[in-house]
Structure formats: structure tokens, C-alpha cells
Amino acid sequence: GVKAKIAPSMLSSDFANLASEAERMLQFGADWLHMDIMDGHFVPNLTIGAPVIQSLRKHTKAYLDCHLMVTNPLDYVEPLAKAGASGFTFHVEVSQEYWQELVQKIKEKGMRPGVALRPGTPIEQVFPLVEAEVPVELVLVMTVEPGFGGQKFMPEMMDKVRVLREKYPSLDIEVDGGLGPTTIDVAASAGANCIVAGSSVFGAPSPQDVISILRKSVEG
Ligand code: DX5
């Protein structure tokens, strides 16, 4: 079996207290911290960038799972590596012309490359990236339109997860958007093992319980 990585989305945290919010999630059992980087162009929202990752890095050794909802991911490789990012997941929709160069650079800088796709993007588009000589090591299947937390999970995206899991038994498959105790089972049985959850974790009376429910669903 593939191991679960539970990744609270810090987009739902109190940005004014990011270090303590991160610490709290790790104590609650989080494996990764999911960091949503948006540029106000690829998506109609603007969040954080390398300076905030760098500030957070001074307070934690945690795996920082960066999700780049930006039009020019190449521009972010060096600043994010310097800032201490761990994973660098870019969108396939913007990188058709240069993903090989991008993946190479991400690896050279010591980060783990991943590729994400919007709900409307066919899964076939990521196959070449998983099968490349220098491959991506994670595929993030968006289960909402990227841009905002708190949206409704799209169960029809599970077909993509099933296809990926069938083809690539040991690939890290991440789902992002609307995941929580009521939606995790379909995602886990489709084959997702990396679970991003923002509002369901931060909005819960016991985030710890939610994290443990998500883990149990994936690990059985
Ligand atoms: C949306 C982001 C997600 C978001 C998930 O564009 O990529 O990571 O924070 O939030 P929830 O879990 O509330 O849908």
C-alpha cells in the first residue's frame, strides 16, 4: 500500500499567526503543510509567495507542499528553493511548452516536482510528465476550480484518480478541494493517498479528529 500524506491547506489558517497555525497542525498529526501560491492571474485570487514561505521555514522543519497556481511557474523555482519549499507542484495548463526544463530545474534545486490539473483538463495531459526520463513524482488532481477554499468537492474527478492509480501503482496522487470526512472515502477508494484539506480541518471543533479520519480512510 501507498502511505497517506495528510496536508492541511494553510489557506484556511489565520495568516497573521502562520507559525503557530502550522505548529498546531503538526501536533494534530499533519504530515505535510499545503501552501497555496496564487498570482492573481492564473486564478482570480492572490495569496502568498516565496517571502512568506521563507518566514515560515524559520519556524518549522515540516514538508512544505507548495501548489503553484501561477501563470509563470519557472519564475518561482529559484525563489521558492531559496525560501525552503519542499514540494513544487505546477499546473500542466501553463507549462505545455517547457515542462521538461521546469521539472529538471525543480529537481536541481532540491525540491520534489509535481504536476496539477484543473477540473476541465483531461488526465491524459499528465501522462508524459509521469513517464518522462526526469518525471514528476506527484500528480495533484483538483477537485474544485482552483482559487478558493471552502468549495464543493467534485466526485466526477475520481475517474481521473482511478485511471492514474491503475496506470501508476506507486505514484503519489493528491486530491485538493472539498475534502473532509464526508468526501474522503470516495477519494481514498479511487486511489488518492495525498489528501489536502483546508476548511474541513480548520473549521472543525477537533482538527485532530478530522486528520485522523482522513488518514484512516486512506490507510484502511
Ligand atoms: C484551492 C486550493 C486548495 C484549497 C482547499 O485553489 O488549491 O488547496 O485551499 O480548500 P478546501 O479544503 O477548503 O476546499
Ligand code: ZN
Ligand atoms: Zn491547493
